Amino acid sequence: xxxxxxSETARRGRASASLRxxxxxxxxxxxxxxxxxxxxxxxVPTARLAEDLDLDSIDxxxxxxxxxxxxxxxxxxxRLQRMxxxxxxxxxxxxxxxxxxx
Amino acid sequence: xxxxxxxxxxxxxxxxxxxxxxxxRVKQARVQYLIHRAYRLFIAFAEMxxxxxxxxxxxxxxxxxxxxxxxxxxxxxxxxVHVISRLxxxxxxxxxxxxxxxxxxxxxxxxxYITNARGAEVVDACVERLRAGRSVVLFPEGTRSPRNGMHxxxxxxxxxxxxxxxxxxxxxxxxxxxxxxxxxxxxxVPDGPGRFTLRVLxxxxxxxxxxxxxxxxxxxxxxxxxxxxxxxxxxxxxxxR
Numbered sequence: 001x002x003x004x005x006x007s008e009t010a011r012r013g014r015a016s017a018s019l020r021x022x023x024x025x026x027x028x029x030x031x032x033x034x035x036x037x038x039x040x041x042x043x044v045p046t047a048r049l050a051e052d053l054d055l056d057s058i059d060x061x062x063x064x065x066x067x068x069x070x071x072x073x074x075x076x077x078x079r080l081q082r083m084x085x086x087x088x089x090x091x092x093x094x095x096x097x098x099x100x101x102x
Numbered sequence: 103x104x105x106x107x108x109x110x111x112x113x114x115x116x117x118x119x120x121x122x123x124x125x126x127r128v129k130q131a132r133v134q135y136l137i138h139r140a141y142r143l144f145i146a147f148a149e150m151x152x153x154x155x156x157x158x159x160x161x162x163x164x165x166x167x168x169x170x171x172x173x174x175x176x177x178x179x180x181x182x183v184h185v186i187s188r189l190x191x192x193x194x195x196x197x198x199x200x201x202x203x204x205x206x207x208x209x210x211x212x213x214x215y216i217t218n219a220r221g222a223e224v225v226d227a228c229v230e231r232l233r234a235g236r237s238v239v240l241f242p243e244g245t246r247s248p249r250n251g252m253h254x255x256x257x258x259x260x261x262x263x264x265x266x267x268x269x270x271x272x273x274x275x276x277x278x279x280x281x282x283x284x285x286x287x288x289x290x291v292p293d294g295p296g297r298f299t300l301r302v303l304x305x306x307x308x309x310x311x312x313x314x315x316x317x318x319x320x321x322x323x324x325x326x327x328x329x330x331x332x333x334x335x336x337x338x339x340x341x342x343r
Contacts, residue, residue, distance in 0.1 A: 037320055054254075057221030058261060062319045 019071075024093050028086060031066050035059075045087040053086075067093065073100055120212045130214030134191050137213060141187040144180075155295045156184065160302035163271065164188045168237040171228075171266070173259045174273040174300075175252050175333050176241040178282035181275050184300055185239055192237045195224055225261045232266040242329070246284035252330070260308070260325035264318060269305035270329050274336025303336045 019027070029043045038053060049055045055063070060083070064075040067089070073096045083089050119132040148154045164170060170189070174181060186192055196210045201217040210217055216227045228238045240262075242255035263270045276299050277283075279292040306329050312321040 035317065035319060037323060056257060058225065058257070058322070059319050061222065062317070 019093075019097065021090070021094060024097075025086075025090050027070065028067070028089050028093065031063065031070065032086070035062060035066055043086055045085065045090065047086050048084055049086070049089075050084075063089070071097070073097060116209060116212065126214070129212070131191055133209075133213040134193075137209075138186055138190045138192075141183045144183055145187050148180075152295050153291070154180075154298055156298045156300070158188070158300050158302070161188055161300070163302045163305075169232045169235050169268065170237040170271050171232060171259070171263055171268050172237065172239045172271050172273060173242055173329060173333075174239075174275050175337070176243050176246045177275050177277050177280075178246070178296070178298075179288065180282055181241070182239065184275070184298060185273065189237055189239070192239045193228070193231045194239050195219070195228070221258075225258050225265065228258075228262045229266045232262070232268055238262070242326070249280065249283065249285075252334070255326050255330045257322040257326045260322040260329065261318065263306075263308035263325065264312075264321055267308065269307045270325070271305050272303045272329060272333050272336065274301045274303060274333050274339075275299070276337055301336045301339065303332055306332055 025045065029040060032038055032043045032053070033040050036053070036055065036059060042053065047053055049060070060080055064080050067073070068075055071093060073093065075092065075096065079092055079096075083092060115136055116133065119136050120129055122129065122132065124132070145154070145156060149156060164172070165188075168191070170192075172185060172189070172192070174185060182194065186194075193215060194210075194213075195216045196206075201207045201210055207217070216224060216231075219227055228240070231238055240259045242257075242259045243253040244256050245253065247253060259270060277296050279294070279296065280286065281290070281292055281296040282288055306325065308325060311328050312324050316324070
């Protein structure tokens with residue numbers, strides 16, 4: 001994983017369309033609040049999707065679809081299943097951004 | 103008597119119903135009808151022995167031709183026995199513990215119950231059954247209720263209702279004094295009979311409860327909240343808890 005993050009960091013300079021880390025966090029929080037009626041202050045990076053935010057597996061699929069629509073990235077099912085916290089979602093977007101927008 | 107009856111059922115009638123003529127649907131309907139009759143008998147016996155006393159309120163709603171999407175709170179091990187005793191045909195969602203037991207798993211698969219599925223798969227399977235005109239019974243708490251109150255509801259039932267376009271038909275179940283509840287050993291029987299009250303409540307219409315144009319994940323949240331409130335109200339009307 002650190003490999004991909006490193007290469008992402010290296011690419012970030014070139015790929016001007018890519019979003020910065022804090023922008024991605026803002027976007028992800030925004031999507032979560034809007035899609036699932038959540039309070040913004042509850043959606044902190046350490047918040048756990050299932051336990052703290054009460055998302056279920058159907059919500060996870062809806063979240064992925066919404067993120068795909070907004071970022072133009074392609075989220076795979078197995079990546080979805082490894083997301084536990086809001087920060088994980090941000091990390092996945094950053095990672096995919098590095099891989100897919102070159 | 104219970105043991106012998108159950109054994110008789112298991113070794114003779116189930117295979118007969120399963121192996122008899124007909125396609126899978128016919129066989130499953132036959133096995134489900136057998137389970138229905140067996141559960142009726144079970145309840146009748148338990149009442150005769152003074153172990154339980156059962157009061158149904160609004161059970162006539164379940165006699166209307168289906169499909170029904172029945173959702174209930176889950177206070178005892180025999181809630182499903184009560185519910186199925188009033189439904190000649192009903193598909194259930196069976197947990198892993200059941201499905202992995204050889205006999206129960208076999209019976210569940212013969213009955214066409216939904217096993218080994220989670221999340222979206224359960225929703226897909228239930229929607230398919232309802233569209234085929236079959237009734238489905240669900241316990242949205244996912245496990246038996248805590249002593250006082252209910253667990254949070256999972257939202258699968260709401261998703262199913264929204265997608266299949268059928269109303270949720272809630273049943274508020276109470277049992278006083280408590281018996282066969284979660285964490286209570288089955289032999290810990292109260293002195294008097296367990297008095298069951300099963301109140302079939304007004305259906306919760308899926309689409310009209312939620313404004314149209316609301317995305318499914320939000321609609322399911324709101325519908326689930328409405329459903330849970332409806333069942334809580336039903337329990338309070340019963341006067342118990």
